[in-house]
Amino acid sequence: RIDLDRLMGRIKALGKIGALDGGGVCRLALSDADKAGRDLVSGWMREAGLDVTVDAIGNVVGVRKGETDGPMVLVGSHIDTVATGGLYDGNLGVLAGLEVIDVLNDLGLTTHHPVGVAFFTNEEGARFAPDMMGSGVHQGSLSLDTCLATAGIDGATVGEELRRIGYAGETPVGSLTPRAYFELHVEQGPVLEEAGIAIGAVTGVQGISWTEYTITGVSNHAGTTPMRLRHDAGYVAAEIAVEARRIAREFGGDQVATCGAIELDPGLVNVIARSARITVDLRNTDDLLLREAEARMAERVGELEKSEGVTIAVRSLARFAPVAFDEAFVSLVAETAQKLGHSAMRMPSGAGHDAQMFAPNCPTAMVFVPSAGGISHNVEEYTAPDEIAAGANVLLQMVLSAAGR
Amino acid sequence: RIDLDRLMGRIKALGKIGALDGGGVCRLALSDADKAGRDLVSGWMREAGLDVTVDAIGNVVGVRKGETDGPMVLVGSHIDTVATGGLYDGNLGVLAGLEVIDVLNDLGLTTHHPVGVAFFTNEEGARFAPDMMGSGVHQGSLSLDTCLATAGIDGATVGEELRRIGYAGETPVGSLTPRAYFELHVEQGPVLEEAGIAIGAVTGVQGISWTEYTITGVSNHAGTTPMRLRHDAGYVAAEIAVEARRIAREFGGDQVATCGAIELDPGLVNVIARSARITVDLRNTDDLLLREAEARMAERVGELEKSEGVTIAVRSLARFAPVAFDEAFVSLVAETAQKLGHSAMRMPSGAGHDAQMFAPNCPTAMVFVPSAGGISHNVEEYTAPDEIAAGANVLLQMVLSAAGR
């Protein structure tokens, strides 16, 4: 059984780094706060006796030796957050992994296979797109060079920022294919809470499509320019956001659509915007439907370009097809939960996770615990300690069964 | 006749202050660049022998003595610009006024009434709302104390910024009611150019309604939050912008609607925005229609508040009813233009102007010259020198006839 006080103590300590007034944290990937969080957690890894390495994209992996030298069982997640994030998203999975290590240490137990715990760079994608960047590079589905050259919302690149905070590591990426990958995470949605279920056995992750549209119009005077002569970049951005909602409504099912960023230039009350930037996040568990949604949006963008007389540059920020987790592992999560006395249900993940980058290459499983009010990417994000204990104990059993004693 | 080279030289010299790479200027009201522009123009006023005073809202007035001491004939406009403005908007009117003074000096002519030239604080309203702030306070339709306490888009207040740049003057506001007010301005719209006419005799200014909506929703995860559970401040802002366009389309006529500023917080690709700010600029020459447009928008905002489960704070940033200029003066502008050999037409103004604050209190007239492509509030704003000469000569004749020789 895991030591809940030790785990909660670490969650709180890490939550102090980048803490926002009034609660929550801001530890955007590769920021000073992220560096401080990385230093704290890798310190804990070393204290736990792990062999800690940093790879070229800044992923940090700590390994505990097993009886054999073969591929390890890896527990991972991330410690970066969005700008207005909570204490649990990502952090829980990493610190629960460390807790599993501590339990093995407490028991003096040497597993058959090595056991590792990792935190991956820039899972959130909030500063640098795409999300799941570190795990994507780690597992070879994203290019290291492209990612290092990627500029973030503030203009700095991943490579520059890795060097600046001292996390451009020596270990080559892709040198590690675990024998199994596990990730405990808060659900970040309302499903478990509404169903009154303790543990989610995650069947897979829905497809994720992020697109950035940069609209170039003509700035002009708000009072003197007849409507027929406008090329209003701000209006086009607004129409894109409304179309995104329309798509979600018409597609129904689990289709979601979000425009989280809209920026107008010059952004003044009496100036028709000369340019605008908007991001569209479309997701669906069904890749065919997701493609239809993307096509609908592309069509509407084309119409707007013509009708408003603007030009629209399209940039894909992230595109991940839906991912299915290992069926045997999904069942094992549910059974393990029930054996430990917790209710469990199968469910897809609405959020992207590092686990999805491992799923094509090794048996992978995720364990979800409830999020109060379905709230995440919000400073109010909350999961109760007993729910965390339940999830961490399921994780512990999964690791033990895969690593062998 | 005015000296076009002298006038163009000054327009260019002033245009160097706050010049943007690639053309145009940024001299937002009470910024460092505005201070430098003010210093330059008031220096020119003193060189021309004017008695220069600065009032409590930072308006600068330079007066040339007449044969009598009574109320002066005042020529005015503004030298502040939007963030991406041109060289002519406002500046032309002030520098043409100075040119009129120089012509009187060159001729050694003492007019019967004093002649003044003024630039008014924050006509644009781009940094601090409302627009026409200095002239509004000058003519008693805006409160000095309220305006001094008004915070701008960067948080600083008008009063603080006036003191910082040394333009919180000693002269009490409202101490000056001119016997007549004249303003030469670029049209900023396409009407004169499309009609092939040199001079606009401005009949009045349309009504202006600026409203800021601050939407408070709930930030949440873009992937995990079902559409039915969203309180998306960004989506609501987009719907408001689309409704503004719909109102303009349905009302037709000269109704215009613009959302120049939209800001989302935290503004990240995978975070449903927790709050948003949007400005709506509605204008119509008919105040009844403008009120209907305002009511339509208020109704839609109320619907969105309910349907999306957000709260929307409403703040009026500016509200000016349509203004009519002195009928005799309007005719005189057209006749004067024709006497000088220029084509002229009567037309309303789409933009707000300092002149409209004088119109209720003294006979007031405005002279428009064409704007190439109808472009303004854009770095490409342009009016040809011969068009400027035509307008400035009409202004000169208007001043001579009102000031008496």
Ligand SMILES: NC(=O)NCCC(=O)O
């Ligand atoms: N878990 C999580 O919040 N991941 C961020 C990537 C996403 O937007 O789904």
Ligand SMILES: NC(=O)NCCC(=O)O
């Ligand atoms: N002339 C001018 O651009 N005035 C600014 C105020 C407005 O938005 O109309």
